Amino acid sequence: MEDFKFLFKVVLVGNAGVGKTCLVRRFTQGLFPPGQGATIGVDFMIKTVEVENEKVKLQIWDTAGQERFRSITQSYYRSAHALILVYDISCQPTFDCLPDWLREIEEYASSKVLRILVGNKIDREDREIPTVVGEDFAARHNMYFLETSAKEAENVEKLFMKIAEDLMQQARSKDLPRYDSITTNISGRTSSISDSNCCSKLT
């Protein structure tokens, strides 16, 4: 039933209102704008994509609104394979906050995590951050860069496919942050832990 070969956790961060949820919903459901009340109870979204004939399951986590008052839990960053840092190209303050976000990422995420910088809302006419400025920032911080529009579905697919491909490649070269190998899954359903040197997740 679960016939995917790879499962990756992708986490979004960035200021409130930059369109994180819209990106996820556009990608996973082809919807825009997302219904307002609908995010209640939604923890992460799942979409299976195909890369080099392999099924890759992306588990995409949203902030649950905790970014609004700078109160994202550290545990949100743990065990992420890829991290998408989003700003709004029509809103300078969202770009100015990027260094703060990077600090938080460096503090809590694995240093091997794949990091992508995304300038969203390119459909807007009132651009404040030129593409080259975003590119430059990304290059300086060793991140992949892309500009998107969740509204016009521009580059959204490309963004997540790129992530899936890169993570696959990392996985093949064993360069992925390896979490599963050391933790226990406290699942109500399964409870197989062969070795005590192994840890679990109780999902």
Next chain:
Amino acid sequence: MDYELPSEFDLIVVGTGVIESIVAAAASRIGKRVLHIDSNNYYGGLWASFNLDSINKLVTENELRNELDKKDLLKENETLYSVGNNAFNLKIQSQTWNLPEKLEEQNEVQTETVDAKEDVDVKVDESWTQEKLLKLSRKFNIDLTPKLHFARGDFVELLIASNIARYSEFRSVSRVLTWLNGQLEVVPCSRSDVFSSNKVSVIEKRMLMKLLTSCVDGDEKEFAGYENKTFQSYLKDRKLTGNLIHYVLYAIAMSTDDTMCLEGVKNTKRFLGSLGRYGKTPFLYSMYGSGEITQAFCRLSAVFGGIYALNQPLNGFIFNNEHTFRGVLCGQQRINAEHLVMSLEKVPQSVVDFSAKEYISRAIFITDRSIMESDKEHLTLLLFPSINGKRTCTILELGSLTGTCPKDLYIVHMFTKQYTSPEEDLKHCVEKLFYKQEESGESEIILPNILWSFYYSVPNTFNLGLKCEQLHNVYMCSGPDMDLDYDPAIAQAKEIFTSIYPDFEFLPRAPDPEEIIIEGEDNNNVLNDDNNEVEEHSDNRTEENLQTQRNID
């Protein structure tokens, strides 16, 4: 990012300790509008975990605000109570480095860690320095209140039942140790341990298995006549050998010579009942520290609409003439709610008419090797029995695989009931584990060095029977207790939740993402131009869709 908090809620929770966070999650889960705030800029309060840098800078006094000039925000018949008291805080006894600040011969080391490549294994180096350790600061997650979880305990069952388990990962405790005849011994926990142990004779094995079976399955008849006797006397009457009594009494039953028989039996059941589920011992530990646990509950609350704001300038609690809670004053903003749940440290000084009768002595050490070296890294629980009139002491040793310290280092937590002071209360354990023994035998064992130590005490407020008689619609949450797991915390959270919302289920299972039907999914908004389908509830459909999926370049 100057957002203003909404100003109407059903429930305001102040403080992000474990009990507060469980209540917040449970209330959001049933659709209540919850505001969860903390004046600290971190989650967890007295239950938090810190990196090495921040634990060294830990502030233990509440900054008591008393700004009563906000009268314009109050209605006529309302009173403002200041937030917080200093009666229930952690008290630091000492914080000591046993390391040079830096190596003398080393010139200023370049500290360019911009690209955070330090995941590359740190070379084993005998010459640890403060500087070196602090450079690895973020690799540390040091718990103020470390907890273990019984594999079939209330906590694990709650996590699974509520689906909160998906936010955390756990690691099994790989061995349980005791101190027996002047040295550390592994406690045989499971049936296979018992049988493979070379410390236990064949006859003893049979006796032990028989005893454990009767503890688990035994009915009242088995323990008739022991209602007023100690567990130790029961074990002695069962003609167990001294070593076996030691294992069962001090380790498996986590008891003392004075523990009553029925309590000892209950403890034994709790231990044995959790065996065989996840690892070789009954216990789990939360990856990246116990501080992650409060955050898991907060995440659930946020997912269900709870609003989170740390680092908030809380200026007071507003009550009306009948002493009924009306709201809080946060900065210059008045926020109304029907109910208030708060940490004990946040209770207004003027209302605190009780104090802790008991304290817990605690210590944390960073060491350079395990207390009992082995070819693989262990996660160890050591139940140090009471000897020579000293109280029993619980000791936990965590290695780098738990995500709480860098490679080649260990974190050791110790706690016991406070008698005099943390250093004094724990001295006998520290001496035995870390200092050379006078009568050292032929085989010289290299003991771990303490690189850094931290002694502190916390009030044990669990049995205070916290009831706020003077104020209405207000609930207080105790601080950390002595339990190894979160059982008392969960019980208290549930009690608070049930008294506020008597007709609602406590933390029912949260749906998996696959089960949520997103509104508008079936209407015309759905764009199919990208050939990619959403994963649906029916597996068959997903199968089909995936086959038509095209590789997008």
